[in-house]
Amino acid sequence: MDKRLAKRHKRQVARAKDKVKLSEPDVRTPEQIEAAREASKVANTRGYQPKVAASSRSFRNSFATTTGSAAKTDG
DSSP states (O other): OOHHHHHHHHHHHHHHHEEEEOOOOOOOHHHHHHHHHHHHHHHHHOOOOOSHHHHHHHOEEEHHHHHHHHHHHHO
């Protein structure tokens, strides 16, 4: 039984090694890397919009309190 498990493990390791994709080295010059960083900074700040999560959270809280308070005042 140990032999069977060892063979199975060996096959799994071999398949996992085949699936591993090694990343290629970055062959850009330092100037090209810096230019790409600057371009991404400009692209990120150009389309800045505030996140809606805070307003949706306050909406949920106000909704929950209004339904809860309406039930308390009726009873």
